[in-house]
Every structure is written in C-alpha cells, then in structure tokens.
Amino acid sequence: MANQFLVKDTMAAMRGLSAAEITALQNGTYEGVQLLGYYEKGDTPAPIIYYLAPATPDPGSDNGGSLIEVGGIKLMHNFVGSVDIRYFGAAPQNLDNTIFIQKCIDTVQIKCISIDNNTYRVLGSINLKSALKIQGDASLITKTGNQTIALFVGTAVNDVVVDNVRLHGGFDPTKPSNYNYAGLLFSESSHLVITNVSVEKFSVGIRLYYCNGVEIDASTVVDNHTVGISGLSNNTKLKNSFIQRNGNAILETSQQTRDVYFINSSNLDIFNNTLGNSTDPLTRALAVRYDLDGVRTDFDKAENISIRLNRFFKNGVGIGSDPGLVATQRVPPVNVILESNDFTGTADVWIDDVLNARTQHNKGIVNYNVRIGTSKPFSLYSFNDEAQQVNQNSLSGNQLVARDAIVFDSTNFTGSTGFAFNTVVGYGGLPACTIKSPKSKVPLFDASFSSRFVAGNVLVEDSLRPNLSNRNYFDYEIENSSSFTPNNISNERNPFFIRVDTVGVLNITAPTNSKNGAELEVILLNFRPTGQMNVTFSAEYDLSDNTKRALASLPNAKLVFLKFRYLRGIWREDVNNYFFNNSSAVANVSNANLSNTTATDVAGLVSWINSDLIPLVNANKTQLNAKLESDRASGQQSN
Incomplete structure (x- = not known):
C-alpha cells in the first residue's frame, strides 16, 4: 500500500533490505524507511525517515548517517541545522567514535552537531569546519591512543562554537610531551567561541596558533601536562573561567609550566578568572610575552593587554619580553593594565620591559617585581596596590630614566618583616623609581635602595619625607x-x-x-x-x-x-x-x-x-x- 513506511529497528537491518523491499521503495509501495535506532531499537533520540534519493544529480557517497547506499539505491535523510552524533553511529559502547563524529561534521548541510550527556571514546583527531557549532550536554569525550595529535582540530576555519562539552586526554606522563596533543587546537582561524568547556589531562588544554577573535567563557582547564591555554591570538577574551594546576607533571623550577601563556598577542581581555596553583614555584600562572618565536605580520607585538578582577593562587602574572632575548631583540609590551586582581596567597607580579603599564587596586601581591633590561622606552604606574614588598632590579643603566618612568603611588605594604622596597640578589641592576604616599609598617628601603635614593635614582615626594623614619630613606x-x-x-x-x-x-x-x-x-x-x-x-x-x-x-x-x-x-x-x-x-x-x-x-x-x-x-x-x-x-x- 502506498504512502506507508518500511520500518527497520537498526541501521544494520536497513542495510540488509531485500530485493523485494528495494523494489517496493522504487515503485512507491513504501514512501520511505522509518529507522527506529542505530545499533538497537531506541538508541537514537527519535525515529527518522529515509527517502529514496534521486539518481541524478548524484547525492554523494554513503556517510553512515544522512546518506545510506544499499542494493544499488541511495536512501537519504535531510538533517536540517542540527544533528545528534548518534544518528551517524557514535555510541558510548564504541571503542573509537572518531569516524562517526567526523562524518557527521563533514555532512554539508549540517551546521550544528549535538552530543548527549554520555561518554564517547575517540582515538584520532576530529577536524572542524567553518560555521559549525558543537553543542554538548555536559558530554564527555575521552581521547586515548596517539598522544601527538589533538582531539578537535580547526585549521583555517571561521565562526566555530564549542559549547558544554568535557574533553579528557588521559595523558600518560611516561610518554614524551607534545604541544600538538591538545583538547582543542586551532590554527589560522578566527571568530571562535568556546563556552562552558572542560579540558583536562592533555599536553596542552587549548592551543591557539595565529588566531583572531577568540572568546573563552565559563570554562575549566585543569591538570594539563605543560600548559592550560597557550598560543598567538589577537583580539581574544578569556573570562569567567577556572584554569589551575596545569603543568604539574613538569619538573619543578623548570619555569616552563603555565596556566595561560600568550606570545605576540594583542588586544587581550582576561577578566574574572581563577588561575594558578601549579607545583612549579617559579612559573607564572599567566604570562604575556613578546618572543621571536613565531613572529610574523600581525603577530609581532604584545599590545593592549587588560587583566582585571582575576583571582591568582600561588603563581602570579608575568608581562614582558622573553628574558632570554638580548636587549636589541626585545619589544616591550605596550598599554598593559592589571586592575583589581586578587593575588592573596603566594602570587607574584613580574613586570619586565613594559611601556605605558598601569597596575591599580590589586591586593595581596607577595612580590611585585620590576625588571627593565632594554634601552627602549618604558613606563609603569602602580596606584593603590597592596603588596608585601617591591623588588626593583636589572635596570641596566637606565636608572635616571626609570626614576621618573616607574611610579609607586599610595602602595599599601603588608609585610611584617624586612623592607618594603628591595633589590634581589642575583639579578643585578640598581633600583630606580618615584615613590608617593606609601603605607608601610616596615622600613621602606633596604641598603641598595637607600644608596640609590641618595644618588638621585629614587625620588620620594616632598610631602612624604617628614613622615618617614631616618632608616626609611637614609643611613x-x-x-x-x-x-x-x-x-x-x-x-x-x-x-x-x-x-x-x-x-x-x-x-x-x-x-x-x-x-x-x-x-x-x-x-x-x-x-x-x-x-x-x-x-x-x-x-x-x-x-x-x-x-x-x-x-x-x-x-x-x-x-x-x-x-x-x-x-x-x-x-x-x-x-x-x-x-x-x-x-x-x-x-x-x-x-x-x-x-x-x-x-x-x-x-x-x-x-x-x-x-x-x-x-x-x-x-x-x-x-x-x-x-x-x-x-x-x-x-x-x-x-
């Protein structure tokens, strides 16, 4: 009877259509095939209908989901907009879902793949395309096998959204680390949105390589082997996210581990995140640097960097040029602001070779470190920051310039021992800055600062001097x-x-x-x-x-x-x-x-x-x- 559907419980059953059933589809006895599940009845969100595809133009090749070839005919289901990966064969019981998810993404008309609240294993890489959304439901995707390739890869793609998925890499620390082993790896891509995503146990959680216009929001990036989030990425927002304990597998004192590490990146907005707590005591939770590595057009500077309302645990912030570069190779970061961040705990701030940097209303800084190692212009204004101490060092002959270019205004010193301003043994250089209205229960200057004050390289405002004890400014x-x-x-x-x-x-x-x-x-x-x-x-x-x-x-x-x-x-x-x-x-x-x-x-x-x-x-x-x-x-x- 015409206008009825041939019903099949599984994809295997549909692929096993008899010759009579195929003829019935061709002559219109059946309008199409109703599929009730993929591996077993009811394992897909709902039954779907496959219709007989026209012979011309050729609709394409069998992809295991929207187009099925059987017995010389092709059956087609037109997924509109969004499709659940289970319709293409992905299933929790599979040992490897790479090919099923990939075919789902590659289907031309599909703009969104949805992943249910379940666990899916993947052995290979899944390549993304432009104008695609991956929509999860607290879904867990685990990557095993090859630790030299990423889970999701986007190369030269635009307008990609990844939302509400959990990515787990199961990194084996006995194997060599590889920066390409990432949960999300994008290169030469733009307009990327990553929201409510969890990435853990990879070599790198999220790697952005020559990207532009990236937003990472409400995400969790933890326990990745070397770096949480890294790359070269302009016009990037990182906000409302939890990024901690990345790099713990690296030997301590290596200074190679970071939660967030951007190089040669401009127009960064890092807002309201929780970062830090690596086991490496010398690393920075957040580092933004200029580096010769990877320099090319549009990725040759670090400018317009805003770091606001973040909470740092144990490891702090480092802004500057790579200290391994010689002075003539360094390009100072420009227009940097650190505002209202909480460094309470053991978190430091490092400001190296900066121009027009301002830090204000930050609290709980343990060590505020300033290093100037170039002859290029630099300037730093610290206003109403709270710190245990300030360390000025490695000013490399620029003391008279630094005296006017580095200003500490209304600093509240919270340390109970030592001095408010110190030099650091082993870094060399001499202190130089202007100091206005500090609040301190400990003497302001150690011996090196005191001597530089007398030499004219530390300037203290007139109104402050009567309020200081002799030891604070001169012995x-x-x-x-x-x-x-x-x-x-x-x-x-x-x-x-x-x-x-x-x-x-x-x-x-x-x-x-x-x-x-x-x-x-x-x-x-x-x-x-x-x-x-x-x-x-x-x-x-x-x-x-x-x-x-x-x-x-x-x-x-x-x-x-x-x-x-x-x-x-x-x-x-x-x-x-x-x-x-x-x-x-x-x-x-x-x-x-x-x-x-x-x-x-x-x-x-x-x-x-x-x-x-x-x-x-x-x-x-x-x-x-x-x-x-x-x-x-x-x-x-x-x-």
Missing part, C-alpha cells in the same frame, strides 16, 4: 666616585653622612632641590686608610675660609659637620668649624686602621653616629642658635 652613603650630588628635599632636617672612600678629590655638587629656605646638613668622614683626602664643593656653595682649609687636606678618620641654607641662588654655610677626632668611632670598629671594613664595623659606626655624633651636632647647633638669637636680640636693642 649613610659610601662614596667612592669623584662626584656626589645630595638628593635633598626642601626643609630636610636630617644630615647626610658621607663616608669618603674615593681616591683623589671628591667634588660635592649642588643638591637636586634648590629652594629658598631649604637646608642641607652634611657629615663627612675620610675613611681612606692611607691618610689625607681632598674634598671640594661646587661654586653653588659659599664656604668659610676655615672650612676650605679643613677640606683641602682632610685627615684619615676625621669627621666634619657642615650646615647650609639656600638663599638667592647660593648654598650659604650656617655652621662650620666642627671637627671631631676618631677616638670614639674607633672603639666601635674592630679593625683599628679602618681598612677592609666589615658589616660589623659599619654597624658600629652607625651606632656611634646615632648615639654620639648626632646628639653632639644637635647640641652644638642649639648652642650656636642660642648665640645667634642672643646677638640678634642685642642688635635689635641697640637700634
């Missing part, structure tokens, strides 16, 4: 060059103690801040064990003849106290002729001839200066001021 300067410039501040009341170690003549030039009424106090100590030392002052100083004679041949271990006040372009000497022998000082120094001084010797000198010298100087100042006041009063009465 003493060991001077072994031929010239020294005091970096004084208007109305400074504490003296510079200058220990002169140089050979020949030390010339003291005009201070950096010259304002009417400013004061400068200097204590000089000739620390050269060989005897006489000549100290001169530049023409901006007005010295008494007595002081000039004393400084022309300053004996070994002799101290000189001088006080100046700046009036109408000249630093005029207010107090002079205060000279002290070294008897009290030598008692605090184990090496009597003052050569080869040790840290203990220096500590003894500092103790003597604080307990004996400065009180004596202050007493002399008080006595002199009293005398000057008396003379002034007498002069007024005589008038």
Whole structure:
C-alpha cells in the first residue's frame, strides 16, 4: 500500500533490505524507511525517515548517517541545522567514535552537531569546519591512543562554537610531551567561541596558533601536562573561567609550566578568572610575552593587554619580553593594565620591559617585581596596590630614566618583616623609581635602595619625607666616585653622612632641590686608610675660609659637620668649624686602621653616629642658635 513506511529497528537491518523491499521503495509501495535506532531499537533520540534519493544529480557517497547506499539505491535523510552524533553511529559502547563524529561534521548541510550527556571514546583527531557549532550536554569525550595529535582540530576555519562539552586526554606522563596533543587546537582561524568547556589531562588544554577573535567563557582547564591555554591570538577574551594546576607533571623550577601563556598577542581581555596553583614555584600562572618565536605580520607585538578582577593562587602574572632575548631583540609590551586582581596567597607580579603599564587596586601581591633590561622606552604606574614588598632590579643603566618612568603611588605594604622596597640578589641592576604616599609598617628601603635614593635614582615626594623614619630613606652613603650630588628635599632636617672612600678629590655638587629656605646638613668622614683626602664643593656653595682649609687636606678618620641654607641662588654655610677626632668611632670598629671594613664595623659606626655624633651636632647647633638669637636680640636693642 502506498504512502506507508518500511520500518527497520537498526541501521544494520536497513542495510540488509531485500530485493523485494528495494523494489517496493522504487515503485512507491513504501514512501520511505522509518529507522527506529542505530545499533538497537531506541538508541537514537527519535525515529527518522529515509527517502529514496534521486539518481541524478548524484547525492554523494554513503556517510553512515544522512546518506545510506544499499542494493544499488541511495536512501537519504535531510538533517536540517542540527544533528545528534548518534544518528551517524557514535555510541558510548564504541571503542573509537572518531569516524562517526567526523562524518557527521563533514555532512554539508549540517551546521550544528549535538552530543548527549554520555561518554564517547575517540582515538584520532576530529577536524572542524567553518560555521559549525558543537553543542554538548555536559558530554564527555575521552581521547586515548596517539598522544601527538589533538582531539578537535580547526585549521583555517571561521565562526566555530564549542559549547558544554568535557574533553579528557588521559595523558600518560611516561610518554614524551607534545604541544600538538591538545583538547582543542586551532590554527589560522578566527571568530571562535568556546563556552562552558572542560579540558583536562592533555599536553596542552587549548592551543591557539595565529588566531583572531577568540572568546573563552565559563570554562575549566585543569591538570594539563605543560600548559592550560597557550598560543598567538589577537583580539581574544578569556573570562569567567577556572584554569589551575596545569603543568604539574613538569619538573619543578623548570619555569616552563603555565596556566595561560600568550606570545605576540594583542588586544587581550582576561577578566574574572581563577588561575594558578601549579607545583612549579617559579612559573607564572599567566604570562604575556613578546618572543621571536613565531613572529610574523600581525603577530609581532604584545599590545593592549587588560587583566582585571582575576583571582591568582600561588603563581602570579608575568608581562614582558622573553628574558632570554638580548636587549636589541626585545619589544616591550605596550598599554598593559592589571586592575583589581586578587593575588592573596603566594602570587607574584613580574613586570619586565613594559611601556605605558598601569597596575591599580590589586591586593595581596607577595612580590611585585620590576625588571627593565632594554634601552627602549618604558613606563609603569602602580596606584593603590597592596603588596608585601617591591623588588626593583636589572635596570641596566637606565636608572635616571626609570626614576621618573616607574611610579609607586599610595602602595599599601603588608609585610611584617624586612623592607618594603628591595633589590634581589642575583639579578643585578640598581633600583630606580618615584615613590608617593606609601603605607608601610616596615622600613621602606633596604641598603641598595637607600644608596640609590641618595644618588638621585629614587625620588620620594616632598610631602612624604617628614613622615618617614631616618632608616626609611637614609643611613649613610659610601662614596667612592669623584662626584656626589645630595638628593635633598626642601626643609630636610636630617644630615647626610658621607663616608669618603674615593681616591683623589671628591667634588660635592649642588643638591637636586634648590629652594629658598631649604637646608642641607652634611657629615663627612675620610675613611681612606692611607691618610689625607681632598674634598671640594661646587661654586653653588659659599664656604668659610676655615672650612676650605679643613677640606683641602682632610685627615684619615676625621669627621666634619657642615650646615647650609639656600638663599638667592647660593648654598650659604650656617655652621662650620666642627671637627671631631676618631677616638670614639674607633672603639666601635674592630679593625683599628679602618681598612677592609666589615658589616660589623659599619654597624658600629652607625651606632656611634646615632648615639654620639648626632646628639653632639644637635647640641652644638642649639648652642650656636642660642648665640645667634642672643646677638640678634642685642642688635635689635641697640637700634
């Protein structure tokens, strides 16, 4: 009877049509074949109808799903828009579903493949096409077998969406790692959307290679062997995702493991993610770098990088050029912002070779590290960040530029020991920056920072200085060059103690801040064990003849106290002729001839200066001021 369907329970039964059944389909006795399941009745979402396909034009080859060839005829079901992979033969019981899913994707009219909430095993790679959506239902796809090829691969594809699937790689750490063994591997592709996807136990979770316009949202990327998310990708958003514990199989201290690693990528928006907690203590959870590896047109810089409202555990952020590059090869990242991130725990921030970088309102930073290793322009402004300490190092001769280009404004230091600003042993370089309104319960500067402050490479705003203890900004300067410039501040009341170690003549030039009424106090100590030392002052100083004679041949271990006040372009000497022998000082120094001084010797000198010298100087100042006041009063009465 016409307009009835031939009913078959399974695909195998449909492929086994008899000659009579085929004839009945050809003469119209049956309108088509109703298929109730693929491997067994009811294992597909619903029954579907296959119709006899026309002989011309040829509809194509048997693909096991939409087109079936049997007994010289072709039966066709027109899947519109979306299709469940089970209609093409994918099934949880299969040892390998690669070919079934691939044929489903390759069917021209299909724009969306759906995967039910079940587990599907895959041995090979599945190649994606443009304008395709993979729609899961918390579906699990496990990749086994070859660990040199990815699970899903998109090459030169556009407009691809992957949603609500779980990808598990089952990585075997006894086998060599391969960056191509990824859950999702895209290259030369654009307009990609990855949402609510879980990727774990691959060598790389998600790899993007020369891609543009990528969005990763609400996804989980964990426990991948080397990297969670990596690649070269412009105009990329990573948001609302959980990316942790990637790279744990790599040996610790390798610095090769990262949760997220982008190189030569611009216009990145990394927002509201949870990252970190690798076992490698030296790696960064998030790294954005310029690197010569992979440089080509449109992927030759790292610019416009926004990192906001993320939570970092254990491992922090690194932004810069690859430190392995020589200075002439580095290209600084440009326009970087780190804002309102939470680094509480053991997470660091590394800023290397950046231009126009701003960090603000970040909290819980353990070590804020700044390294400048090039002669190219760079600038960094840190505002209202919370950190245990700041480490400035490897500034490579750019200290005077860095002083103005690196600014720490309103930093809240939370460390309970040590110093707020430190240099790092082993990295070399010298600190340089501007500091405004810090909040700290510990001294601001370690010895290296203190010396650079005196040398003019660390600038502290005027309004801050009265609020700091002596140790925070100055103890003493060991001077072994031929010239020294005091970096004084208007109305400074504490003296510079200058220990002169140089050979020949030390010339003291005009201070950096010259304002009417400013004061400068200097204590000089000739620390050269060989005897006489000549100290001169530049023409901006007005010295008494007595002081000039004393400084022309300053004996070994002799101290000189001088006080100046700046009036109408000249630093005029207010107090002079205060000279002290070294008897009290030598008692605090184990090496009597003052050569080869040790840290203990220096500590003894500092103790003597604080307990004996400065009180004596202050007493002399008080006595002199009293005398000057008396003379002034007498002069007024005589008038």
